[in-house]
Amino acid sequence: MASSAPKILLAKPGLVTSAKFGRGGGGGGGAGEDDAAASLRSRLPPNGSLNLLSDSWEFHTDRFLSFLTDNTEFMVVGVIGTTGVGKSTILNEIYGFDPSSNVGMLPPFAIQSEETRAMAKHCTIGIEPRVSTERIILLDTQPVFSPSVLAEMIRPDGSSTVSVISGESLSAELAHELTSIQLGVLLASICHVILVVSEGVHDASMWRLMLTVDLLKHGIPDPSSVSFKHSQSSNSTTEKEKVEKITESGLDYMATPVFVHSKICDQELCPANCEQMKKAVAQYFRSSSFLKAQNKIISTENNTGTTNLYIQSDEPEPASPKLFLLPSKGKDDVLRPQYESYTLMLSRLRDQVLSMDGPSFSRTVSERDWLKNSAKIWDIVKNSPIIADYCKTLRSSGLFRR
Numbered sequence: 001m002a003s004s005a006p007k008i009l010l011a012k013p014g015l016v017t018s019a020k021f022g023r024g025g026g027g028g029g030g031a032g033e034d035d036a037a038a039s040l041r042s043r044l045p046p047n048g049s050l051n052l053l054s055d056s057w058e059f060h061t062d063r064f065l066s067f068l069t070d071n072t073e074f075m076v077v078g079v080i081g082t083t084g085v086g087k088s089t090i091l092n093e094i095y096g097f098d099p100s101s102n103v104g105m106l107p108p109f110a111i112q113s114e115e116t117r118a119m120a121k122h123c124t125i126g127i128e129p130r131v132s133t134e135r136i137i138l139l140d141t142q143p144v145f146s147p148s149v150l151a152e153m154i155r156p157d158g159s160s161t162v163s164v165i166s167g168e169s170l171s172a173e174l175a176h177e178l179t180s181i182q183l184g185v186l187l188a189s190i191c192h193v194i195l196v197v198s199e200g201v202h203d204a205s206m207w208r209l210m211l212t213v214d215l216l217k218h219g220i221p222d223p224s225s226v227s228f229k230h231s232q233s234s235n236s237t238t239e240k241e242k243v244e245k246i247t248e249s250g251l252d253y254m255a256t257p258v259f260v261h262s263k264i265c266d267q268e269l270c271p272a273n274c275e276q277m278k279k280a281v282a283q284y285f286r287s288s289s290f291l292k293a294q295n296k297i298i299s300t301e302n303n304t305g306t307t308n309l310y311i312q313s314d315e316p317e318p319a320s321p322k323l324f325l326l327p328s329k330g331k332d333d334v335l336r337p338q339y340e341s342y343t344l345m346l347s348r349l350r351d352q353v354l355s356m357d358g359p360s361f362s363r364t365v366s367e368r369d370w371l372k373n374s375a376k377i378w379d380i381v382k383n384s385p386i387i388a389d390y391c392k393t394l395r396s397s398g399l400f401r402r
């Protein structure tokens with residue numbers, strides 16, 4: 001009897017309960033299972049994708065809208081990071097995907113295989129959404145600062161195939177950097193929580209990106225208020241004037257970032273290094289908007305006698321950004337770790353994210369309206385005069401990645 005084709009978990013239908021988002025299935029098999037799943041996914045037809053952003057950098061809601069409801073009790077978690085840092089693996093864990101209980105199913109988010117790494121390619125293009133039983137909307141984004149993304153958007157003459165800033169023709173290198181910034185600004189505007197994932201303890205590129213997002217984000221409303229602001233504009237008002245009116249209104253919304261550093265060596269997980277990382281992230285973001293809305297810190301219990309790796313500030317003011325250190329994963333994850341195992345820490349990261357009280361949108365909004373209004377926010381981001389001015393500064397100074 002022939003086996004059926006593998007299926008992707010695009011969404012888990014389920015009733016909305018009053019219980020807080022609880023831990024579901026565990027996460028992840030070995031590296032061999034990840035590679036096999038990625039190989040199967042590569043043979044699936046392209047219509048398995050729900051991509052919100054097209055190759056032309058336009059926002060599309062049609063396909064994903066059918067997976068959403070009029071429910072107003074939902075949570076949006078986005079992820080941003082460079083290539084191969086584990087963004088999709090983390091989101092699969094938050095989704096609650098358990099390969100042992102979903103035989104024949106591919107994980108909701110594609111995981112980079114050895115073949116993909118060898119060919120210097122990436123799995124996610126634009127933004128891939130999924131929604132879980134608990135009505136958690138998960139947004140996986142294409143890698144930022146990625147050579148493979150740049151290779152796909154560069155023309156022979158060096159210009160960009162993607163219109164990043166409306167009405168502007170940019171070099172591929174400049175457009176590539178702006179796509180990363182725009183993705184960050186969008187997630188900060190439409191998510192409750194952003195997972196900012198870096199590799200190792202010495203990579204500060206994502207910290208710098210989020211400071212830039214903080215610089216350029218202000219004035220862009222959340223998905224519950226964008227319709228109201230647009231309705232106040234005259235029909236004769238140009239799109240640029242509408243954007244300026246919204247940004248001048250002073251409406252500020254900022255999702256809560258969780259800085260995750262993955263692939264940490266066991267020797268780097270000692271308490272002294274954890275304390276240094278805590279101080280470093282607190283100092284780096286001491287004057288950012290990310291801290292203004294935070295009124296409580298991650299608190300954890302550790303009754304096992306092992307080292308507590310959740311970072312929390314000892315000082316009530318200013319609050320420290322949420323920071324999580326994720327150990328490297330061994331080939332079979334069977335060696336006894338000195339502190340915490342990869343599998344355990346990955347599950348604890350899920351528990352911590354789902355127990356967070358992120359900022360609330362200014363008004364009650366349904367899942368379907370959230371998506372429709374997110375498309376409007378994307379238009380605001382692309383037409384933002386603040387981002388356009390920043391683009392001109394980068395182009396005139398030449399201070400962008402080449």
